[in-house]
Amino acid sequence: MKRNLLIALVAFLPFAAFSAEGDPVTATQGDLLLGFRVSSGTGLGKSYVVDIGSAAGFRDGTVQNLGGLNLNADLASLFGADWYTRSDIQWGVAGSPSNAEEGVVGDPSATSYLSRGETVPGTPAGPYSVTSSSARRQISTRIFGMFDQGFNGVAKATANNPFGTIQEELDPKSWRQYMNPGGALGNTGNGASDFGSGLEIEGLTTQSLSLFRLTFAAPAATYLGHFSLSSDGVLSFVPATTSTPAYTTWAQTNVGGQTDEKDFDGDGLSNGLEYFMGTDPAVSTARPAIVTTAGVSSITWPRSATASVTGFKVETSSNLTTWTTDTTHVAVDSAKVVYTFPSGAAPLFVRLSVTAVP
Ligand SMILES: [Ca+2]
Ligand SMILES: [Ca+2]
Structure with missing residues:
Protein backbone atom coordinates (compact mmCIF):
# COMPACT_ATOMS: atom_id res chain seq x y z
CA MET A 1 0.00 0.00 0.00
CA LYS A 2 1.18 3.46 -0.75
CA ARG A 3 -0.10 6.62 0.77
CA ASN A 4 0.10 10.21 -0.08
CA LEU A 5 2.10 11.35 2.86
CA LEU A 6 2.59 14.99 3.14
CA ILE A 7 2.30 18.48 1.90
CA ALA A 8 4.23 21.59 2.67
CA LEU A 9 2.59 24.93 2.34
CA VAL A 10 5.00 27.70 1.75
CA ALA A 11 4.93 31.37 2.48
CA PHE A 12 7.52 34.08 2.27
CA LEU A 13 9.65 33.87 5.37
CA PRO A 14 12.21 36.27 6.76
CA PHE A 15 15.82 35.22 6.48
CA ALA A 16 17.14 34.21 9.88
CA ALA A 17 20.69 35.32 10.55
CA PHE A 18 22.17 32.99 13.13
CA SER A 19 25.80 33.90 13.44
CA ALA A 20 28.00 36.90 13.55
CA GLU A 21 31.15 37.23 11.54
CA GLY A 22 34.16 37.07 13.77
CA ASP A 23 32.62 35.02 16.56
CA PRO A 24 34.62 31.93 17.47
CA VAL A 25 33.69 29.17 15.10
CA THR A 26 31.40 26.48 16.57
CA ALA A 27 33.49 23.36 17.18
CA THR A 28 33.80 20.47 19.63
CA GLN A 29 36.67 18.09 20.13
CA GLY A 30 35.95 14.97 18.13
CA ALA A 240 28.13 2.96 3.82
CA THR A 241 25.39 0.87 5.35
CA THR A 242 22.54 2.96 4.09
CA SER A 243 19.23 1.83 5.39
CA THR A 244 16.01 3.11 3.91
CA PRO A 245 13.41 2.57 6.62
CA ALA A 246 9.77 2.73 5.66
CA TYR A 247 7.94 5.64 7.24
CA THR A 248 6.33 3.66 10.04
CA THR A 249 9.68 2.11 11.01
CA TRP A 250 11.31 5.51 11.00
CA ALA A 251 8.43 6.95 13.01
CA GLN A 252 8.77 4.33 15.74
CA THR A 253 12.37 5.37 16.25
CA ASN A 254 12.07 9.10 15.76
CA VAL A 255 8.60 10.45 16.57
CA GLY A 256 7.10 7.98 19.00
CA GLY A 257 5.14 6.28 16.26
CA GLN A 258 3.19 9.38 15.30
CA THR A 259 1.53 9.48 11.90
CA ASP A 260 2.99 11.47 9.05
CA GLU A 261 0.69 14.49 9.19
CA LYS A 262 1.48 15.20 12.85
CA ASP A 263 4.30 17.48 13.92
CA PHE A 264 6.30 15.90 16.74
CA ASP A 265 8.54 18.90 17.44
CA GLY A 266 5.97 21.57 16.62
CA ASP A 267 8.19 23.34 14.10
CA GLY A 268 5.53 23.58 11.42
CA LEU A 269 7.02 20.78 9.33
CA SER A 270 5.05 17.54 9.42
CA ASN A 271 6.76 14.35 10.48
CA GLY A 272 6.37 13.05 6.94
CA LEU A 273 8.07 16.06 5.46
CA GLU A 274 10.93 15.79 7.93
CA TYR A 275 11.27 12.11 6.95
CA PHE A 276 11.55 13.11 3.31
CA MET A 277 13.94 15.98 3.93
CA GLY A 278 16.08 14.11 6.44
CA THR A 279 15.76 16.87 9.01
CA ASP A 280 15.64 16.19 12.73
CA PRO A 281 11.99 15.58 13.66
CA ALA A 282 12.72 16.23 17.33
CA VAL A 283 14.46 19.58 16.93
CA SER A 284 13.03 22.74 15.42
CA THR A 285 13.94 22.98 11.74
CA ALA A 286 13.89 26.11 9.60
CA ARG A 287 11.25 25.88 6.89
CA PRO A 288 12.36 25.84 3.29
CA ALA A 289 12.15 29.46 2.22
CA ILE A 290 11.71 31.25 -1.05
CA VAL A 291 14.97 32.74 -2.19
CA THR A 292 15.27 35.45 -4.82
CA THR A 293 18.50 35.89 -6.71
CA ALA A 294 18.84 38.32 -9.61
CA GLY A 295 15.08 38.60 -9.82
CA VAL A 296 14.48 34.84 -9.99
CA SER A 297 12.66 33.25 -7.05
CA SER A 298 12.94 29.61 -6.10
CA ILE A 299 12.41 27.26 -3.20
CA THR A 300 14.51 24.22 -2.36
CA TRP A 301 13.45 21.20 -0.35
CA PRO A 302 16.38 19.08 0.82
CA ARG A 303 16.01 15.39 0.13
CA SER A 304 17.17 12.61 2.44
CA ALA A 305 19.22 9.85 0.90
CA THR A 306 17.58 7.34 3.21
CA ALA A 307 13.86 8.02 2.97
CA SER A 308 11.94 5.27 1.25
CA VAL A 309 10.11 7.31 -1.32
CA THR A 310 8.41 6.09 -4.46
CA GLY A 311 7.46 9.39 -5.97
CA PHE A 312 6.85 13.08 -5.41
CA LYS A 313 5.49 16.10 -7.20
CA VAL A 314 5.39 19.85 -6.88
CA GLU A 315 1.97 21.43 -7.07
CA THR A 316 0.89 25.04 -7.35
CA SER A 317 -2.32 26.86 -6.60
CA SER A 318 -3.68 30.39 -6.63
CA ASN A 319 -6.43 29.69 -4.09
CA LEU A 320 -5.26 26.78 -1.88
CA THR A 321 -8.18 24.75 -3.23
CA THR A 322 -7.28 23.75 -6.74
CA TRP A 323 -3.80 22.31 -7.15
CA THR A 324 -1.99 21.70 -10.40
CA THR A 325 1.11 19.56 -10.83
CA ASP A 326 3.99 21.53 -12.30
CA THR A 327 6.76 19.61 -13.99
CA THR A 328 8.08 22.50 -16.04
CA HIS A 329 9.68 24.52 -13.31
CA VAL A 330 11.00 21.69 -11.16
CA ALA A 331 14.58 20.42 -10.97
CA VAL A 332 15.42 17.29 -9.01
CA ASP A 333 18.59 15.58 -7.99
CA SER A 334 19.56 13.14 -5.28
CA ALA A 335 19.91 15.86 -2.65
CA LYS A 336 17.07 18.26 -3.34
CA VAL A 337 13.92 19.31 -5.13
CA VAL A 338 13.93 22.86 -6.51
CA TYR A 339 10.95 24.82 -7.77
CA THR A 340 11.69 28.00 -9.71
CA PHE A 341 8.81 30.47 -9.92
CA PRO A 342 7.88 31.52 -13.46
CA SER A 343 8.78 35.12 -14.13
CA GLY A 344 5.87 37.53 -14.03
CA ALA A 345 3.50 35.01 -12.48
CA ALA A 346 0.66 36.13 -10.22
CA PRO A 347 1.07 35.32 -6.52
CA LEU A 348 1.23 31.58 -6.13
CA PHE A 349 1.18 28.88 -3.47
CA VAL A 350 3.46 25.93 -3.95
CA ARG A 351 3.65 22.60 -2.13
CA LEU A 352 5.57 19.38 -2.28
CA SER A 353 3.61 16.15 -2.23
CA VAL A 354 5.40 12.90 -1.54
CA THR A 355 4.40 9.27 -1.83
CA ALA A 356 6.40 7.19 0.59
CA VAL A 357 6.43 3.53 1.49
CA PRO A 358 4.30 3.39 4.67
CA1 LIG B 1 8.35 18.77 12.73
CA1 LIG C 1 12.27 19.46 12.97
Whole structure:
Protein backbone atom coordinates (compact mmCIF):
# COMPACT_ATOMS: atom_id res chain seq x y z
CA MET A 1 0.00 0.00 0.00
CA LYS A 2 1.18 3.46 -0.75
CA ARG A 3 -0.10 6.62 0.77
CA ASN A 4 0.10 10.21 -0.08
CA LEU A 5 2.10 11.35 2.86
CA LEU A 6 2.59 14.99 3.14
CA ILE A 7 2.30 18.48 1.90
CA ALA A 8 4.23 21.59 2.67
CA LEU A 9 2.59 24.93 2.34
CA VAL A 10 5.00 27.70 1.75
CA ALA A 11 4.93 31.37 2.48
CA PHE A 12 7.52 34.08 2.27
CA LEU A 13 9.65 33.87 5.37
CA PRO A 14 12.21 36.27 6.76
CA PHE A 15 15.82 35.22 6.48
CA ALA A 16 17.14 34.21 9.88
CA ALA A 17 20.69 35.32 10.55
CA PHE A 18 22.17 32.99 13.13
CA SER A 19 25.80 33.90 13.44
CA ALA A 20 28.00 36.90 13.55
CA GLU A 21 31.15 37.23 11.54
CA GLY A 22 34.16 37.07 13.77
CA ASP A 23 32.62 35.02 16.56
CA PRO A 24 34.62 31.93 17.47
CA VAL A 25 33.69 29.17 15.10
CA THR A 26 31.40 26.48 16.57
CA ALA A 27 33.49 23.36 17.18
CA THR A 28 33.80 20.47 19.63
CA GLN A 29 36.67 18.09 20.13
CA GLY A 30 35.95 14.97 18.13
CA ASP A 31 34.59 16.87 15.14
CA LEU A 32 35.69 16.43 11.55
CA LEU A 33 36.99 19.26 9.39
CA LEU A 34 36.21 19.84 5.75
CA GLY A 35 38.74 21.96 3.87
CA PHE A 36 38.86 23.67 0.49
CA ARG A 37 42.00 25.06 -1.07
CA VAL A 38 42.97 26.39 -4.46
CA SER A 39 46.21 26.14 -6.41
CA SER A 40 45.77 29.22 -8.61
CA GLY A 41 43.53 32.16 -9.44
CA THR A 42 40.81 33.69 -7.30
CA GLY A 43 41.20 32.80 -3.64
CA LEU A 44 44.84 31.81 -3.90
CA GLY A 45 46.50 32.11 -0.51
CA LYS A 46 43.43 31.24 1.52
CA SER A 47 41.61 28.07 2.53
CA TYR A 48 38.02 27.58 3.62
CA VAL A 49 37.61 25.16 6.54
CA VAL A 50 34.31 23.94 8.03
CA ASP A 51 33.51 21.93 11.15
CA ILE A 52 31.04 19.27 9.98
CA GLY A 53 30.30 17.67 13.32
CA SER A 54 31.18 14.70 15.46
CA ALA A 55 33.22 11.93 13.85
CA ALA A 56 31.16 9.38 15.81
CA GLY A 57 28.08 10.29 13.81
CA PHE A 58 29.82 9.42 10.56
CA ARG A 59 31.34 6.30 12.08
CA ASP A 60 28.00 5.03 13.36
CA GLY A 61 25.96 5.96 10.34
CA THR A 62 23.72 8.23 12.36
CA VAL A 63 24.51 11.24 10.20
CA GLN A 64 22.36 10.89 7.13
CA ASN A 65 22.74 14.40 5.90
CA LEU A 66 24.14 17.55 7.37
CA GLY A 67 20.97 19.48 8.00
CA GLY A 68 21.19 21.23 4.68
CA LEU A 69 24.55 22.82 5.46
CA ASN A 70 25.07 25.15 2.53
CA LEU A 71 28.56 26.33 1.74
CA ASN A 72 27.78 28.25 -1.41
CA ALA A 73 27.93 31.76 -0.01
CA ASP A 74 31.37 31.31 1.50
CA LEU A 75 32.78 29.37 -1.44
CA ALA A 76 31.49 31.91 -3.93
CA SER A 77 32.84 34.84 -1.98
CA LEU A 78 36.27 33.26 -1.64
CA PHE A 79 36.69 31.38 -4.92
CA GLY A 80 34.16 33.07 -7.21
CA ALA A 81 30.74 32.08 -8.47
CA ASP A 82 32.27 29.36 -10.67
CA TRP A 83 33.88 27.57 -7.69
CA TYR A 84 32.07 24.30 -8.37
CA THR A 85 33.48 23.82 -11.85
CA ARG A 86 36.97 25.14 -11.26
CA SER A 87 39.63 22.49 -11.86
CA ASP A 88 42.09 24.02 -9.42
CA ILE A 89 40.02 23.68 -6.22
CA GLN A 90 40.34 20.60 -4.06
CA TRP A 91 38.37 19.55 -1.03
CA GLY A 92 38.97 16.93 1.63
CA VAL A 93 37.87 15.77 5.07
CA ALA A 94 40.13 14.97 8.01
CA GLY A 95 39.72 14.50 11.73
CA SER A 96 41.33 12.89 14.73
CA PRO A 97 39.13 12.97 17.82
CA SER A 98 41.92 12.55 20.32
CA ASN A 99 45.59 12.04 20.68
CA ALA A 100 45.35 11.60 24.44
CA GLU A 101 45.04 8.35 26.31
CA GLU A 102 41.32 8.44 26.96
CA GLY A 103 40.01 8.83 23.41
CA VAL A 104 36.69 10.43 22.50
CA VAL A 105 33.22 8.91 22.05
CA GLY A 106 34.40 5.41 21.34
CA ASP A 107 37.39 6.41 19.27
CA PRO A 108 40.61 5.34 20.98
CA SER A 109 43.62 7.59 20.94
CA ALA A 110 45.23 8.01 17.51
CA THR A 111 42.13 7.25 15.46
CA SER A 112 42.05 9.20 12.18
CA TYR A 113 39.28 9.98 9.72
CA LEU A 114 40.42 10.63 6.17
CA SER A 115 38.70 11.21 2.87
CA ARG A 116 39.73 10.20 -0.63
CA GLY A 117 38.35 11.26 -4.01
CA GLU A 118 36.06 8.72 -5.70
CA THR A 119 36.19 7.93 -9.39
CA VAL A 120 32.61 6.71 -9.45
CA PRO A 121 30.29 8.52 -7.02
CA GLY A 122 29.31 6.22 -4.18
CA THR A 123 31.88 3.58 -5.11
CA PRO A 124 34.53 3.50 -2.41
CA ALA A 125 37.96 4.74 -3.38
CA GLY A 126 40.93 2.50 -2.70
CA PRO A 127 41.19 2.19 1.09
CA TYR A 128 44.03 3.49 3.12
CA SER A 129 46.46 1.00 4.54
CA VAL A 130 49.22 2.29 6.77
CA THR A 131 51.50 -0.51 7.88
CA SER A 132 53.45 1.18 10.62
CA SER A 133 51.71 1.95 13.90
CA SER A 134 54.07 4.85 14.47
CA ALA A 135 52.98 6.29 11.12
CA ARG A 136 49.34 5.87 12.13
CA ARG A 137 50.00 7.79 15.31
CA GLN A 138 51.88 10.42 13.35
CA ILE A 139 48.91 10.96 11.04
CA SER A 140 46.58 11.29 14.00
CA THR A 141 48.89 13.68 15.79
CA ARG A 142 49.10 15.99 12.80
CA ILE A 143 45.39 16.05 12.17
CA PHE A 144 44.57 16.53 15.83
CA GLY A 145 47.06 19.39 15.95
CA MET A 146 45.38 21.04 12.99
CA PHE A 147 42.05 20.94 14.83
CA ASP A 148 43.26 21.63 18.34
CA GLN A 149 45.86 24.30 17.64
CA GLY A 150 44.68 25.85 14.41
CA PHE A 151 40.89 25.69 14.58
CA ASN A 152 39.12 25.02 17.86
CA GLY A 153 38.91 28.21 19.87
CA VAL A 154 41.12 29.99 17.34
CA ALA A 155 39.13 30.22 14.11
CA LYS A 156 36.68 33.05 13.54
CA ALA A 157 33.34 32.28 11.88
CA THR A 158 32.41 33.75 8.54
CA ALA A 159 29.30 35.88 8.19
CA ASN A 160 27.55 32.99 6.41
CA ASN A 161 28.44 29.97 8.46
CA PRO A 162 28.98 29.65 12.24
CA PHE A 163 30.95 26.44 11.54
CA GLY A 164 33.18 27.83 8.79
CA THR A 165 36.31 29.92 8.73
CA ILE A 166 38.74 31.30 6.20
CA GLN A 167 42.39 30.62 6.93
CA GLU A 168 45.56 32.20 5.69
CA GLU A 169 47.45 29.38 4.03
CA LEU A 170 50.80 30.43 5.36
CA ASP A 171 49.61 30.07 8.93
CA PRO A 172 51.60 27.04 10.12
CA LYS A 173 48.51 25.73 11.95
CA SER A 174 46.26 26.00 8.91
CA TRP A 175 44.58 23.29 6.88
CA ARG A 176 46.77 24.07 3.90
CA GLN A 177 49.99 23.68 5.82
CA TYR A 178 49.03 20.17 6.82
CA MET A 179 48.62 19.23 3.16
CA ASN A 180 51.36 18.36 0.77
CA PRO A 181 51.17 19.89 -2.70
CA GLY A 182 49.54 16.74 -4.03
CA GLY A 183 46.95 16.73 -1.30
CA ALA A 184 48.29 14.02 0.96
CA LEU A 185 48.46 14.92 4.59
CA GLY A 186 51.92 16.12 5.29
CA ASN A 187 53.52 18.48 7.67
CA THR A 188 54.01 22.15 6.85
CA GLY A 189 54.38 21.40 3.18
CA ASN A 190 57.72 19.70 3.61
CA GLY A 191 57.10 17.10 0.93
CA ALA A 192 56.94 14.15 3.28
CA SER A 193 53.93 11.93 2.76
CA ASP A 194 52.36 9.69 5.35
CA PHE A 195 50.64 7.61 2.70
CA GLY A 196 52.99 7.37 -0.22
CA SER A 197 52.60 8.59 -3.75
CA GLY A 198 49.09 8.82 -5.08
CA LEU A 199 47.37 8.36 -1.76
CA GLU A 200 45.65 11.66 -1.38
CA ILE A 201 42.77 12.76 0.76
CA GLU A 202 41.38 15.32 -1.67
CA GLY A 203 39.27 15.48 -4.79
CA LEU A 204 37.75 18.06 -7.12
CA THR A 205 34.54 19.66 -5.90
CA THR A 206 32.61 17.77 -8.57
CA GLN A 207 33.96 14.50 -7.16
CA SER A 208 32.49 12.63 -4.24
CA LEU A 209 34.78 11.73 -1.35
CA SER A 210 34.99 8.40 0.43
CA LEU A 211 35.43 8.65 4.19
CA PHE A 212 37.70 6.14 5.93
CA ARG A 213 38.48 5.47 9.58
CA LEU A 214 42.00 4.43 10.47
CA THR A 215 42.72 3.22 14.00
CA PHE A 216 45.99 2.84 15.79
CA ALA A 217 45.30 -0.88 16.20
CA ALA A 218 45.16 -1.96 12.56
CA PRO A 219 46.81 -1.03 9.24
CA ALA A 220 43.62 -1.24 7.17
CA ALA A 221 41.13 1.62 7.20
CA THR A 222 37.36 1.08 7.22
CA TYR A 223 35.08 2.69 4.64
CA LEU A 224 32.30 4.69 6.30
CA GLY A 225 30.42 6.32 3.44
CA HIS A 226 30.78 9.18 1.03
CA PHE A 227 30.40 12.94 0.85
CA SER A 228 29.18 14.90 -2.12
CA LEU A 229 28.59 18.54 -2.93
CA SER A 230 25.79 19.88 -5.09
CA SER A 231 26.57 22.64 -7.55
CA ASP A 232 24.87 25.11 -5.23
CA GLY A 233 26.94 24.14 -2.22
CA VAL A 234 24.82 21.67 -0.24
CA LEU A 235 26.97 19.07 1.49
CA SER A 236 25.61 15.52 1.84
CA PHE A 237 26.86 12.32 3.42
CA VAL A 238 25.57 8.83 2.65
CA PRO A 239 26.63 6.16 5.16
CA ALA A 240 28.13 2.96 3.82
CA THR A 241 25.39 0.87 5.35
CA THR A 242 22.54 2.96 4.09
CA SER A 243 19.23 1.83 5.39
CA THR A 244 16.01 3.11 3.91
CA PRO A 245 13.41 2.57 6.62
CA ALA A 246 9.77 2.73 5.66
CA TYR A 247 7.94 5.64 7.24
CA THR A 248 6.33 3.66 10.04
CA THR A 249 9.68 2.11 11.01
CA TRP A 250 11.31 5.51 11.00
CA ALA A 251 8.43 6.95 13.01
CA GLN A 252 8.77 4.33 15.74
CA THR A 253 12.37 5.37 16.25
CA ASN A 254 12.07 9.10 15.76
CA VAL A 255 8.60 10.45 16.57
CA GLY A 256 7.10 7.98 19.00
CA GLY A 257 5.14 6.28 16.26
CA GLN A 258 3.19 9.38 15.30
CA THR A 259 1.53 9.48 11.90
CA ASP A 260 2.99 11.47 9.05
CA GLU A 261 0.69 14.49 9.19
CA LYS A 262 1.48 15.20 12.85
CA ASP A 263 4.30 17.48 13.92
CA PHE A 264 6.30 15.90 16.74
CA ASP A 265 8.54 18.90 17.44
CA GLY A 266 5.97 21.57 16.62
CA ASP A 267 8.19 23.34 14.10
CA GLY A 268 5.53 23.58 11.42
CA LEU A 269 7.02 20.78 9.33
CA SER A 270 5.05 17.54 9.42
CA ASN A 271 6.76 14.35 10.48
CA GLY A 272 6.37 13.05 6.94
CA LEU A 273 8.07 16.06 5.46
CA GLU A 274 10.93 15.79 7.93
CA TYR A 275 11.27 12.11 6.95
CA PHE A 276 11.55 13.11 3.31
CA MET A 277 13.94 15.98 3.93
CA GLY A 278 16.08 14.11 6.44
CA THR A 279 15.76 16.87 9.01
CA ASP A 280 15.64 16.19 12.73
CA PRO A 281 11.99 15.58 13.66
CA ALA A 282 12.72 16.23 17.33
CA VAL A 283 14.46 19.58 16.93
CA SER A 284 13.03 22.74 15.42
CA THR A 285 13.94 22.98 11.74
CA ALA A 286 13.89 26.11 9.60
CA ARG A 287 11.25 25.88 6.89
CA PRO A 288 12.36 25.84 3.29
CA ALA A 289 12.15 29.46 2.22
CA ILE A 290 11.71 31.25 -1.05
CA VAL A 291 14.97 32.74 -2.19
CA THR A 292 15.27 35.45 -4.82
CA THR A 293 18.50 35.89 -6.71
CA ALA A 294 18.84 38.32 -9.61
CA GLY A 295 15.08 38.60 -9.82
CA VAL A 296 14.48 34.84 -9.99
CA SER A 297 12.66 33.25 -7.05
CA SER A 298 12.94 29.61 -6.10
CA ILE A 299 12.41 27.26 -3.20
CA THR A 300 14.51 24.22 -2.36
CA TRP A 301 13.45 21.20 -0.35
CA PRO A 302 16.38 19.08 0.82
CA ARG A 303 16.01 15.39 0.13
CA SER A 304 17.17 12.61 2.44
CA ALA A 305 19.22 9.85 0.90
CA THR A 306 17.58 7.34 3.21
CA ALA A 307 13.86 8.02 2.97
CA SER A 308 11.94 5.27 1.25
CA VAL A 309 10.11 7.31 -1.32
CA THR A 310 8.41 6.09 -4.46
CA GLY A 311 7.46 9.39 -5.97
CA PHE A 312 6.85 13.08 -5.41
CA LYS A 313 5.49 16.10 -7.20
CA VAL A 314 5.39 19.85 -6.88
CA GLU A 315 1.97 21.43 -7.07
CA THR A 316 0.89 25.04 -7.35
CA SER A 317 -2.32 26.86 -6.60
CA SER A 318 -3.68 30.39 -6.63
CA ASN A 319 -6.43 29.69 -4.09
CA LEU A 320 -5.26 26.78 -1.88
CA THR A 321 -8.18 24.75 -3.23
CA THR A 322 -7.28 23.75 -6.74
CA TRP A 323 -3.80 22.31 -7.15
CA THR A 324 -1.99 21.70 -10.40
CA THR A 325 1.11 19.56 -10.83
CA ASP A 326 3.99 21.53 -12.30
CA THR A 327 6.76 19.61 -13.99
CA THR A 328 8.08 22.50 -16.04
CA HIS A 329 9.68 24.52 -13.31
CA VAL A 330 11.00 21.69 -11.16
CA ALA A 331 14.58 20.42 -10.97
CA VAL A 332 15.42 17.29 -9.01
CA ASP A 333 18.59 15.58 -7.99
CA SER A 334 19.56 13.14 -5.28
CA ALA A 335 19.91 15.86 -2.65
CA LYS A 336 17.07 18.26 -3.34
CA VAL A 337 13.92 19.31 -5.13
CA VAL A 338 13.93 22.86 -6.51
CA TYR A 339 10.95 24.82 -7.77
CA THR A 340 11.69 28.00 -9.71
CA PHE A 341 8.81 30.47 -9.92
CA PRO A 342 7.88 31.52 -13.46
CA SER A 343 8.78 35.12 -14.13
CA GLY A 344 5.87 37.53 -14.03
CA ALA A 345 3.50 35.01 -12.48
CA ALA A 346 0.66 36.13 -10.22
CA PRO A 347 1.07 35.32 -6.52
CA LEU A 348 1.23 31.58 -6.13
CA PHE A 349 1.18 28.88 -3.47
CA VAL A 350 3.46 25.93 -3.95
CA ARG A 351 3.65 22.60 -2.13
CA LEU A 352 5.57 19.38 -2.28
CA SER A 353 3.61 16.15 -2.23
CA VAL A 354 5.40 12.90 -1.54
CA THR A 355 4.40 9.27 -1.83
CA ALA A 356 6.40 7.19 0.59
CA VAL A 357 6.43 3.53 1.49
CA PRO A 358 4.30 3.39 4.67
CA1 LIG B 1 8.35 18.77 12.73
CA1 LIG C 1 12.27 19.46 12.97
